[in-house]
Amino acid sequence: MQKSLHIDPSKCTGCLQCEMACSYENYGVFNISKSRIKVFNFEHEGRKVPYTCTQCAEAWCMNACPVDAIRIDAATGAKVVHEDACVGCKVCTIACPFGTVNYVADTGKVQKCDLCGGDPACVTACPTAAITYVDADWTGLDKMRQWAGKTNTQPRASA
């Protein structure tokens, strides 16, 4: 079963544990400027929103890459940057409609979320379950359950 990151912004407190975990997982340091997930704070609305790559099926970044440095991880479905092939041309950063592929000046390569090989560090670090890793075909399950709970049906009498 393929899984997908699922983000519920209403649960996010803005603690940035996800950004710290991402930088530690990928660079071995605590450094949110190296994180592939970012939490946006819409201060005057009181909203905080974690945002990262959605792993598009027809990935613009992958299709745009001239050297095939972005490839699909068959196990997770993640579109993964292969640093040994990446030439740092940044075309993928232009192609991505969502801004979730970014250049890293220190390495001269681009980076994006790779789902940590199937065990995303941001999910483990999130203290409020605002970021979860769920069945990719059923990211709507929680919302469906919520609405299902509102339907006005009586329990069926035993047969």
Added chain:
Amino acid sequence: MGWTRKILRVDLSKGTCKSEPLNMEWAQQYLGQRGLATKYFVEEVDPKVDPLAPGNKLIMATGPLTGTMASTGGRYSVITKGPLTGAIACSNSGGYFGAELKFAGWDMVIFEGKSPKPVYLSIQDDVVELRDASHLWGKTTWDTEEIIKSSHHDPQVRVASIGRAGENQVLYACVVNDLHRAAGRSGVGAVMGSKNLKAVAIRGTVGVSGIRDFKAFMTATTAAKKVLADNAVTGQGLPKFGTQVLMNVINEMGALPTHNAKDVQFEGARKISGEAMHEKRLSDGKANLITNAACFGCTIACGRISQVDKNHWSVVNSPKYWGATGGLEYEAAWSLGAADGVDDLDALTVANMICNEDGFDPITFGATVGAVMEMYSMGVLTKEQIGIESPFGSAQALLEIAHMTAEGRGFGKEMALGSARLTAKYGHPELSMSVKGQEFPAYDPRGIQGMGLTYATSNRGACHLRSYTVASEVLGIPVKTDPLVTEGKPALVMAFQDATAAFDSSGTCIFTTFAWSLGDLAPQIDAACDGGWSVERLAELGERIWNMERLFNNAAGFTAKDDDLPARLKTEPAKTGPAKGLVSGIDKMVPEYYQLRGWNKAGEPDKETLARLGL
């Protein structure tokens, strides 16, 4: 490691910024943040210095866990000699600013001298410069942050600044970071203002790599996070109600100082409580509370984000107060509310916004308004002098006085003095509810006896955050003690003071101590830092810090007579509630406290005590 091992020294008189290696010998003795910065401060500054003169210094300091994955690891402190008190001042703040300083590669910044013109400090990793701030002078903290982000073309810059209160040297001005987090008490913002230092703007991309043992660190911090999540206070009460979980509890136990501490219970408490913040207003059908929020790294998330009814009389013509922003914490709800007899939740929320916007401490401000209202009720101050009728309970008076204080106009100039100087000026010093010049917060020592000793002996003037015995006397953490008795409180206060000093030096938040003991903190520090950090070592470090601060205050001129409470708390018994008939037993507790501390009767540490602590 844990430390970046690098400090930044900024000479504002000369306009220079220099990097220095951190004194690692001191780091082993004083850890970081409060302890380590105070060590630098007492070594470099004359205790008799005028707090607002160029000879005073101001230090912004992180701890070894700041900027790490330790829960609440985002704290920094501002250390200076406080203008409100004349004592050592150390004010602690969360938000994101502290972690950013660490990410830029600095353990602390020492400001000295005075700039000839307004400046702000820009830090982009190791590129550090003082920049002109003449265009920022006169601006609020909110505008200052926005202008700096815009002019740097970088929304990721973190800013700590002073508002007009700091510029005008309101003696209880704060340093405000991330719009509504503050190094709040003792007037550290006024010291920044006196130095013509408007703001510090930081962007850090170096990160924290100097962890002694990353694997052990992740294990220790993960275990400690679970302790917070499983605890009823840090896992449920604080996220849901914030510190405002206490309003009804403290009122019911008759320990809510009301009407400038004439009363110990407030009939309007329910209307300004944490529970009330969740309820829908009659006026617009919306709740005051929008959501809770976390500071950097915090897995508790006690912060309140509130929004007032935009048709409320106080903001109907001021759209800048219509959005969501930092809401009421318990101390502010008490000082602006119960202390002044005001029970209008939205009005209190707006008063709190004004305190954030122009950077002044709502505890001292609200308590000073309480003293003004009492003087008004006695006829000592008149409508003409204040500029508005100011009886207890007037939300209009509270907000008008807040605006005047923020803008430095009219009676606001008198408000800038704080209650001790203001009441003395009008011949009624007994009406100031303060110790060492700083107003005590939201726990009445007649109903919670340990807090009386906490206030009387706090090294930064009256304060709840130096030994929060409320944890034990009210919540039963770590063990329940009777709030109405003095027995055992000196030992309790001392233990809390020492442990708190250790937490305040680590980079974590004192609110963790509802769930954590030093036993939870030690493994995290030990995994991050060289040197072998045990519970015993941290407790001793806390005691060393406490005595170091005490020595500075004694040298600054404080004596045993300053370890006392306002006469009202010792002579006017509580009128209602469980503490009815009681006064504070402070006079019984102080001598025993001195003895336990290893201090003489004059409140000076004995030679043996100093030798034992390596002071």
